[in-house]
Amino acid sequence: MSLKKGKKRSGWRRLGKALLYVTGTIVLLLIILVIYVVSVSHIDPPAITDKQSLQWQRKPLDSTSYTLGNSWFRKSESGLYEMYVEGKPFERGVVEGKLSAELIQRQEDHFTDQIKKMIPSQSYLKFLRYFVGFFNRNLAHNIAEENKEEIYGISFSASDKYDFIGTNYERILNYHAAHDIGHALQNMALVACTSFGTWNGASADSSLIIGRNFDFYVGDKFAEDKIVAFYHPEKGYRFMMITWGGFTGVASGMNEKGLTVTINADKSDIPTGSATPVSLVAREVLQYAKNINEAWAIASKHKMFVSESFLVGSAEDNRAAIIEKTPEKMDMYDPKDQFITCTNHFQGSTLGTEEKNIKQRDETASGYRFNRLSELLQQHGPNTVQKTVDILRDRYGLHGENIGMGNERAINQLIAHHAVVFEPKKKMVWVSTAPWQLGKFVAYNLDSVFNMKGLQYDHEIYDSSQTIAADPFLQTQDYKSFVAFRAMKADIMDGKEVDVKQLIRLNPEYYHAYVLAGDYEFKHKQYKAAAGYYKTALTKVIATKAEEDHIRKQLEKCAKSN
Secondary structure, three states: OHHHHHHHHHHHHHHHHHHHHHHHHHHHHHHHHHHHHHHHHOOOOOOOOOOHHHHOOOEEEEOOEEEEOOEEEEEOOOOOEEEEEEEOHHHHHHHHHHHOHHHHHHHHHHHHHHHHHHOOOHHHHHHHHHHHHHHOOOHHHHOOHHHHHHHHHHHOOOOOOOOOOOOHHHHHHHHOOHHHHHHHHOOOOOOOOEEEEEOHHHEOOOOOEEEEEEOOOOOOHHHOOOEEEEEEEOOOOOEEEEEOOOOOOOOEEEEOOOEEEEEEEOOOOOOOOOOOOHHHHHHHHHHHOOOHHHHHHHHHOOOOOOOEEEEEEEOOOOEEEEEEEOOOOEEEEOOOOOEEEEOOOOOOOOOOOOHHHHHHHHHOOHHHHHHHHHHHHHHHOOEOHHHHHHHHOOOOOHHHOOOOOOOOOOOOOOOOOEEEEEEHHHOEEEEEOOOOOOOOEEEEEHHHHHOOOOOOOOOOOOOHHHOEOOOHHHHOHHHHHHHHHHHHHHHHHOOOOOOHHHHHHHOOOOHHHHHHHHHHHHHOOOHHHHHHHHHHHOOOOOOOHHHHHHHHHHHHHHHHHO
């Protein structure tokens, strides 16, 4: 009996040792993994031998205008900020940072405030730092030295209060991939932008006209401080772009040769590692290409980790084409016509026929918005700059149907960071002012701006004679109702009590008003009322199949809960 007990105790000891060994091994592996993730999440800045520019100081002309050497920064009476910078990459970045330091810090405040709304836990935010760092562990290897030096220069003007997320340089560098990460991980091929171009017989004067809405939404405050930036780099062509504090990538821009670039997100799989951010590919095209073939050659050099359409307009070619690019493939869409349209799906013979692209076109708002855009181009006749602005402001569905204000299927979703119109041969660009694309469009002539001898702070640099007036919609009761609707929607998101009947009265044709009301009543266990709202939502024009599926699932839950 004692022998059996001895053997049993010995067996338990061996099992205990084995479990201890396994546990120890797992703990050791976790420690190694943590050390690895922390180590790879750190990004060393580029080596700069001459940092004398860090001692330079901006000179104030008034409360919102500054100069530093030949570079300058100001706030226009239009509400847009304007900036001109020149020089070598690092020095250019330092100057840009010093001139717009308040905007860089304010934009990061707005950006992180939006993230905190989604992730309120400080400890999880710290974890997110390492997650993003691991995700972008090879980011620096995929960015040109020139871009890294410029970003490093800017980072000296960033706030130190976000050190818990990363160093200034790491944060600013990673923000250049924020579009890509959000678009991929949240399956947001639905930074839902719209762009188009007309030329020859489709334009009233036969010249190329490009229009685009940049529907990139990171909260209302993020879009408040738009910068119209004019760059005179040491290498490459001079160019302009619409941007925000600390961001050197390109979403919309035109260079001195009359080449334009705008980007539209497409459906992407979750990537396995970093590559070149989309905006920096667009930046290189803008800085170094003068025609469509050169833009293709530059884009083909880069590996990207999300899918994107680059609509490239060219004064030299007097036409536009779309470079379609995924992490694995690349295509050129040339309509062989006098106009081109682009939403959030591919159209080329290679990528356009893929099953996931067809699903993207048919199950999201992209295909519907594409058809509405084509319809408007046909209805408006030979295009002009004014007609382009009118199309960018269009709030309706197919055949002019009222689909509710803010519907993702509309060309104007009332969320745009900016809208812009280019006339490449004339080197003219029109930039929207707040709110969204409803304010006046301010006209700039690139040749005039680049020929300026310094900044005369008491003179506007835009061409007031070509300004396009604000949308009359701003003066209507419908606009006031939409503003009130957005405020009530924000209250619901913040968990506040609201009158959902009033919410619907403010935007009665918008399916999402009924979804919000249904979700609100469902949360309050008013299942019959919730079901009524969901059923009404199904009679409206719903933006995506995923949202329709959500509504039907909620109806099933209501039926089970009654």
